Amino acid sequence: MNAESLDGRLLFAIPKKGRLYDKCISLLAGADIKFRRHHRLDVCVALNHNVALVFLPASDIPSFVGKGNVDLGITGHDVILEAQMQDHVTEILRLGFGKCALQVQVPEHGDIKTVDDLAGKRVVTSFEVLSGEYFKGVDQRLGLIGEGEKQGTKIEYVGGSVEAACALGLADGIVDLVESGDTMRAAGLHAIATVLQTEAVLIRSTTPKHPHLSPLVELITKRIAGVIAAEAYVVIQYNIDRDKLPEAKTITPGRRAPTVSPLEENNWVAVSAMVVKKKAAETMDELVRIGAQDIMVFNLDNCRV
Numbered sequence: 001m002n003a004e005s006l007d008g009r010l011l012f013a014i015p016k017k018g019r020l021y022d023k024c025i026s027l028l029a030g031a032d033i034k035f036r037r038h039h040r041l042d043v044c045v046a047l048n049h050n051v052a053l054v055f056l057p058a059s060d061i062p063s064f065v066g067k068g069n070v071d072l073g074i075t076g077h078d079v080i081l082e083a084q085m086q087d088h089v090t091e092i093l094r095l096g097f098g099k100c101a102l103q104v105q106v107p108e109h110g111d112i113k114t115v116d117d118l119a120g121k122r123v124v125t126s127f128e129v130l131s132g133e134y135f136k137g138v139d140q141r142l143g144l145i146g147e148g149e150k151q152g153t154k155i156e157y158v159g160g161s162v163e164a165a166c167a168l169g170l171a172d173g174i175v176d177l178v179e180s181g182d183t184m185r186a187a188g189l190h191a192i193a194t195v196l197q198t199e200a201v202l203i204r205s206t207t208p209k210h211p212h213l214s215p216l217v218e219l220i221t222k223r224i225a226g227v228i229a230a231e232a233y234v235v236i237q238y239n240i241d242r243d244k245l246p247e248a249k250t251i252t253p254g255r256r257a258p259t260v261s262p263l264e265e266n267n268w269v270a271v272s273a274m275v276v277k278k279k280a281a282e283t284m285d286e287l288v289r290i291g292a293q294d295i296m297v298f299n300l301d302n303c304r305v
């Protein structure tokens with residue numbers, strides 16, 4: 001790989017490992033962005049687009065995109081705020097994975113029960129900016145900073161294994177990401193407040209360095225949006241008496257409108273519509289209740305919405 005082979009290509013940053021990696025790789029496949037990554041190389045050109053993929057730590061992606069070094073990226077909403085890049089990057093698409101919450105946690109059986117109890121004590125985190133802002137608000141409200149002798153909450157950075165900090169005597173509480181809560185519970189902690197909800201997002205620079213690449217950014221965005229929608233929706237198809245159609249349409253309104261076709265049977269129609277995958281079973285129950293028959297549900301491989 002040399003610098004010339006990247007010339008003129010759209011640079012697209014992907015997390016090189018961690019929680020977002022696998023999902024990003026399957027999104028690229030769904031969007032038909034083909035690449036062959038050589039062992040240990042963090043940059044590779046796409047085989048079928050004017051794109052080069054750059055594999056970076058998720059937490060570095062906001063500043064690479066924000067400063068215009070790369071044109072497009074996938075990372076967590078949380079790390080954009082932590083890198084203070086929210087004014088420099090535009091979140092163009094929420095991706096529906098990497099969903100978790102940044103939470104304040106304390107030992108389950110300790111004396112500290114609330115955020116106010118923790119204020120003024122020691123907090124360990126990998127999110128020192130977001131935690132600092134959060135506790136600044138708490139400290140101000142409690143009068144711990146500003147006038148007088150009292151001390152504000154002490155925020156200390158660690159790069160990983162944050163959940164061990166209380167047991168090791170380094171902290172009275174921590175601020176860390178929680179998805180299932182397994183890590184938190186295994187460490188004997190529980191959450192007492194939520195700082196932020198987050199998920200993975202597709203981002204571009206707010207002031208792009210290569211505006212001529214905008215059509216390619218839009219094409220990739222539409223393809224990725226299609227992959228996300230295909231994962232979130234199913235197609236439901238059923239037959240129903242035409243007299244029940246108004247009710248059926250309220251149960252399956254589709255994204256724009258349901259497709260209704262006449263059947264070769266007096267007064268019966270076939271209906272098909274996109275339905276949110278999570279609500280498919282519930283929707284089928286409601287259709288059965290109003291007399292629908294031959295109800296079928298199909299997964300989508302891909303779509304454009």
Ligand SMILES: Nc1ncnc2c1ncn2[C@@H]1O[C@H](COP(=O)(O)OP(=O)(O)OP(=O)(O)O)[C@@H](O)[C@H]1O
Pocket residue numbers: 017018019020057058059075076077078079097098099100160177178179180198199200
């Ligand atoms: N348990 C989780 N569930 C869902 N999303 C998560 C979870 N943990 C982290 N994320 C999301 O993934 C992003 C990257 O976190 P991750 O811990 O995978 O990154 P990393 O620090 O680059 O990897 P590693 O911890 O292996 O060094 C986070 O900023 C967050 O947006």
Ligand SMILES: O=P(O)(O)OC[C@H]1O[C@H](OP(=O)(O)OP(=O)(O)O)[C@H](O)[C@@H]1O
Pocket residue numbers: 018019160161162163176177178179180181182183184
């Ligand atoms: O609520 P849970 O489902 O248990 O997920 C939360 C854990 O996931 C993340 O770490 P990860 O496992 O990605 O590893 P890391 O600590 O090396 O970042 C996060 O830092 C928590 O430790």
